Amino acid sequence: MLTKLMKYDFKALNRYLILIHAFLLAAAAAVRIFLTEPLRPGDSQSIIVSTFGMILFVLIAVGISFATGLLTAIRFYKNLFSDEGYLTHTLPVTRGQHLLSKTIAGSTWYFLDQILLLGSLFLIFHAKPLRNLFNANKAELLKELGFTGAYANLALWKIILYLLIFLLISALSSVIMIYASVVLGQLFTNHRVLGAVICYIGLTTIMSIVSYALLFALGLISLKVHDTSMSMQYFNTVSYMVKTLNLSMILAAVTSVILYVITYQLLQTKLNLN
Amino acid sequence: MPWDLDNNRPIYLQLMEKIQQDIISGVYHAGDRLPSVRELALEASVNPNTMQKALSELERNGLVHTQRTSGRFITEDKTMLKQLKTELAAVHIQDFLNTMKQLGFPPEEILELIEKTIKEDA
């Protein structure tokens, strides 16, 4: 039953998401072909054009990520809480299975979206002129970024694996947060969609506050405007990133579990279709 | 087309009457096999349970009998059929006479009108 549910959840999401992500890759290809590949280091005009091109691309990419989240939310809401809910909830399937199926489908696409985004950035920056630039200054660049000591000669596959795990957890947590907002929004009997949006804003705000608090507590950020003590030290970007991402992953994992349980409970007890 | 049924009277009684009428008027002959309960119910647009009840009543009256595997059959008893025909005619005649009396016709006039109408009808 669960696989059947997933089949239809994926079908519903695939319809639009495949299209817009194909567009994303096409846009990336266009940037690569017309902007980054023909880039000449001294040519200030082409650099300016490329910069504008990149900004446009980033806007498109952000739009597509946003659309991915929105379409996932819409599918969840429409299938479970609109008139369609009268069919969905009378299928011989448990509420837990419904939630699990949609969580898997939603986070898979969220994850794919991030992967494709990184893939398209790679596509754009893998242009010959940029590769040459990178290789010419590789050693110094890596040192400045902080790939020293424990992070020296780090195998590429390890970096990629770490990123994948991070993206996976982040995808799950984002999708669960969306679903929790929708279900919480159902408690506002007459303003269910508005309620969901408010809850989403609320949850993401709380998440932000909590992560800032933790970052501060761990000394990873400082409240002082210009902290001279930190600039005196040798600042390792990679080390800082890893610490921040690790914290983010743990926070995301914990919130995901809590919100998933809350969502499940509300689905079981507070379902009240109009 | 669904049978013409009056919503104010019990359905099963009306179903019985309709089937009796069909038998007398020759739609079904003595010894004929009746369609199944389902088929009759669909034809009449009624609940099969109600049709079943009507048929059971007809069976009780002896008008219809069941042969275990082959279904329901009209009785072969010609005398019973004749009697049923006469009874039904009596009911219609009585109804007619009651109406005519209500309209104020005396018996001799009723008879005259009947003879006249039958001649014209021929």
Place this chain on the structure above:
Amino acid sequence: MKPILECSGLSKQYTAGYYALKNLNLVLERGQIIGLLGPNGSGKTTFIKLINDLITPTSGQILIDGKLPGVDTKAIVSYLPERTHLDQTMKIKDLIKYFADFYEDFRMERAFTMLRDLNIDQNARLKNLSKGTKEKVQLILVMSRDAKLYILDEPIGGVDPAARDYILHTILNNYNEEATILLSTHLIHDIENILDQVVFIRQGELVLNASVDEIRMQQGKSVDSLFREVFKC
């Protein structure tokens, strides 16, 4: 055989003092076509939602085939809601596959036959059809299951008289002694003759539970007339 539905002391309270359903005691036998009749807001929809596990009772219990509402009962209950509950972007033949996927008791040939009878194109998308045709499609999907309990909420409301006849014909045709059909409707006059039993509900309480013939014999009037009397405004 065990009754298909039994509820004892079934109540649903929404806010303090407002009971959508109050202390309902009702038993529905198998092989019956039952009319669930009552004005809007009488509690019919609440009762139907409780049977379908769309809401939970405040007190009392409801058993379908001896079980509490859940996955097992959903597999034997076929529900036709009053609204369009299907994904309207889907094609009809995809909807048929969807039903066949989730319901073991779904009979595809029956669905395709009925679509042909009504001249409905299986490749059409639901959203492009008229309201009446959409309702027919929903009914076909619901009646193509070999369920133990069919719940039809206003199945003939928005359709023309010819389609109405076809729908009633379909309901009678699909009748079998193991299944029960619960029909909720306002068009009592049209469906009286196919009902075994009628249940009147008013303000969340059971007012009458009798067979159609009983009512006609004892009261000398049709169910429609009795309804108008009982629920006079």
